[in-house]
Every structure is written in structure tokens, then in C-alpha cells.
Amino acid sequence: MRKTYTYVCSKGHLVKAAGSQVNIDSLCGKCKRLAREQQWRQNPFFAGTWNGEPTYWIDTMSRLDRVRRFNAWRCRRALQVKGLQKTVRTALERRLRKLEAKP
Numbered sequence: 001m002r003k004t005y006t007y008v009c010s011k012g013h014l015v016k017a018a019g020s021q022v023n024i025d026s027l028c029g030k031c032k033r034l035a036r037e038q039q040w041r042q043n044p045f046f047a048g049t050w051n052g053e054p055t056y057w058i059d060t061m062s063r064l065d066r067v068r069r070f071n072a073w074r075c076r077r078a079l080q081v082k083g084l085q086k087t088v089r090t091a092l093e094r095r096l097r098k099l100e101a102k103p
Contacts, residue, residue: 044070044078063088072099 045057045066057063067088070078075096079089 043081044074045081060085060087064091067091067095070095072096075099 043056045063047055047057049055057066063085064087067075067078070092075092078084078092079096084092
């Protein structure tokens, strides 16, 4: 069963979508920002939308580049992504240890 998300904009719009299948381009400006933030929270490798469809960084090099900018919360969330490459998992764990070691 797919999760259903509800997006609420500043104008009071309620937009329900199954999974990430909401057409973000049809929303108002603030709704778009909220919807993108929701998708980003589901997968830290969220890259944006193309023709209303969510896109993600999926190749190893792109993901490694993103990991360098992640904070501890994003690293923990990224470790939960299914199908994560071993190199990326190692980089995330290393980054998380580095961030947690800082005072």
C-alpha cells in the first residue's frame, strides 16, 4: 500500500498525493516549496522535478558529491535509502562519524 501525503499551502490548499506522484508544477509557489521539502525528507538524494516527476541522484559519483554537504540528520536519513551503493554507504558512515566527533 502506498503512503498518502497531504501538502498544505499558504492559501489553504490541501493537495493529497499517493507516494511522490503529485504534479508539483500545478501548485502555487509556496505549495511547490513545501512539496519539494516533503520529497527531500523522503530521500535526501532528491534532485528536483522534471515535467512534474521527481528525480533523484542515483549514480555513485553524484551521491558522493552530495554526501560532502550533508549534515548528521541527512546522513542518517540517507542510510535508510534502499539500494544504496556500498561506496556511498561507507562515505555516509564516515561523514556521520566526522560530524558526531565535532564538539
